[in-house]
């Protein structure tokens with residue numbers, strides 16, 4: 001993908017294209033933004049820019065280096081993903097440090113992408129800081145993180161921080177329609193709205209089936225009503241596999257909860273689950289469940305451990 005094709009974030013795109021045009025990329029870059037806002041995509045574009053050998057606008061997207069970068073097989077682009085265990089450990093950072101001083105194989109520059117640095121521990125960050133303090137020549141470092149606040153101030157101050165924001169719902173719909181031309185436009189719009197314009201989440205939900213998330217949300221609601229805790233625990237357990245899927249299930253649960261609140265005050269609603277819940281629960285209980293779901297959705301945006309989150313969610317929904 002080229003920078004011009006990246007959705008929304010006009011300010012960042014302008015800033016970055018100016019930096020690229022002037023050939024003045026800072027040697028360390030931090031890209032921060034919520035899950036699904038395109039941090040990895042921007043990191044890939046910058047990496048491609050660094051290795052591109054076109055004498056016109058870079059990245060050109062067609063030279064040998066660009067093509068390899070797009071296929072993620074460029075020998076001078078290195079990935080270390082914090083989601084894989086020990087990828088960002090002190091030892092791994094030390095390996096990166098010694099390899100960074102070796103000249104590139106094919107491209108004019110070497111690029112190190114440190115992805116998902118959210119849980120990078122202080123000793124590893126300090127080891128990384130040593131590289132930033134005496135950066136090797138012709139090496140670009142790019143870190144991605146949900147919030148740059150999880151990084152040490154010393155690392156932040158030696159890097160340029162770029163912040164990404166979710167796109168407008170219309171942008172998400174436009175891009176999702178391109179990727180899923182066979183899908184019903186009203187379904188795409190519904191999902192983009194539930195995802196609040198978050199493109200990554202919209203695409204993933206379309207791929208995984210938003211219907212699956214909606215079905216599980218209904219199932220969880222129905223289980224809250226049951227006398228045994230087991231069915232609820234079993235349904236909620238399905239959220240541990242994937243954070244984005246869990247987020248979309250909670251978004252659907254928020255919608256159902258809003259319907260329940262409406263039904264509890266006698267308003268007409270279409271959701272059968274909401275009607276059943278309103279019949280069986282007191283208004284206070286429904287309000288409490290609804291508030292807990294909204295709170296749970298916020299908690300999910302932090303780096304909470306999914307297993308602990310599910311156990312906690314089960315207990316607050318039952319309480």
Ligand SMILES: [Zn+2]
Pocket residue numbers: 051052053054059060061062063064065066067
């Ligand atoms: Zn190129």
